[in-house]
Amino acid sequence: MMPLVPLLKAAIAPAVDFALPPRCPGCGAIVAQDLAFCLACWDGMEFLSDPCCARCGLPFPHEMGPGAECARCIADPPPWDGARAVLAYGDIARTVALRLKYGRRIGLARLIARHMVRHVPDGVDDPPVIVPVPLHRWRLWNRGFNQSALIADHLARITGLPVDRHALRRVKRTRPLRGMNPKERDRAVRGAFALTPTHGLAGRRVLLIDDVHTSGATAAACARALRRGGVRHVTLLCWARALPHDGPD
Numbered sequence: 067m068m069p070l071v072p073l074l075k076a077a078i079a080p081a082v083d084f085a086l087p088p089r090c091p092g093c094g095a096i097v098a099q100d101l102a103f104c105l106a107c108w109d110g111m112e113f114l115s116d117p118c119c120a121r122c123g124l125p126f127p128h129e130m131g132p133g134a135e136c137a138r139c140i141a142d143p144p145p146w147d148g149a150r151a152v153l154a155y156g157d158i159a160r161t162v163a164l165r166l167k168y169g170r171r172i173g174l175a176r177l178i179a180r181h182m183v184r185h186v187p188d189g190v191d192d193p194p195v196i197v198p199v200p201l202h203r204w205r206l207w208n209r210g211f212n213q214s215a216l217i218a219d220h221l222a223r224i225t226g227l228p229v230d231r232h233a234l235r236r237v238k239r240t241r242p243l244r245g246m247n248p249k250e251r252d253r254a255v256r257g258a259f260a261l262t263p264t265h266g267l268a269g270r271r272v273l274l275i276d277d278v279h280t281s282g283a284t285a286a287a288c289a290r291a292l293r294r295g296g297v298r299h300v301t302l303l304c305w306a307r308a309l310p311h312d313g314p315d
């Protein structure tokens with residue numbers, strides 16, 4: 067028989083959550099507002115902004131002129147037209163991403179979307195369609211939700227942009243990429259993504275949403291699938307990205 071106390075706890079959890087003071091999403095300290103970081107966490111986060119590489123978003127030490135790209139993008143262009151991230155990958159960015167993904171703190175998707183808004187490209191005449199990086203259906207079934215799709219939904223609600231959660235599918239189940247070198251990662255995700263035959267994204271601009279961008283292999287495979295389907299312009303938008311000084315990938 068299930069012990070009674072956990073059952074009772076589960077039953078009253080939403081009410082209790084509601085009554086508790088808001089906590090910092092980074093460290094759990096009590097804060098004045100829901101989904102607000104405490105000062106210490108705020109100071110510990112590296113928000114990314116201009117000037118940066120027009121294609122991959124790599125921060126530049128100084129302004130390089132409109133459309134300037136970094137040496138790596140010029141030598142070996144990634145399959146997207148632009149990429150932006152809210153934060154450089156660090157302890158707090160990682161904590162928030164993990165709490166959303168594995169801690170089921172789905173309210174954090176709204177926090178991430180709120181921070182992403184300022185990076186949404188303006189396209190009054192040609193608004194982009196928001197497309198989340200999809201999960202394989204088995205993983206979706208296991209976890210119960212796709213964190214990138216939750217972020218995409220909130221971003222669509224805030225910006226009024228259309229969102230398409232079904233056009234891009236993960237057709238191949240891939241192992242976690244952690245511990246693989248860039249070549250192995252590319253190989254692991256090759257052919258993993260495809261557009262549905264009836265998708266309506268041909269000729270459109272797409273804003274591809276991912277939570278964390280490390281090697282970029284997954285997002286690159288998504289961008290290639292979008293391109294193959296006739297998408298005209300792909301901008302990748304993430305919560306956090308690894309900068310070259312963070313590690314070998």
Ligand SMILES: [Zn+2]
Pocket residue numbers: 090091092093094095103104105106107108
């Ligand atoms: Zn904090």
Ligand SMILES: [Zn+2]
Pocket residue numbers: 119120121122123124135136137138139140
């Ligand atoms: Zn670049």
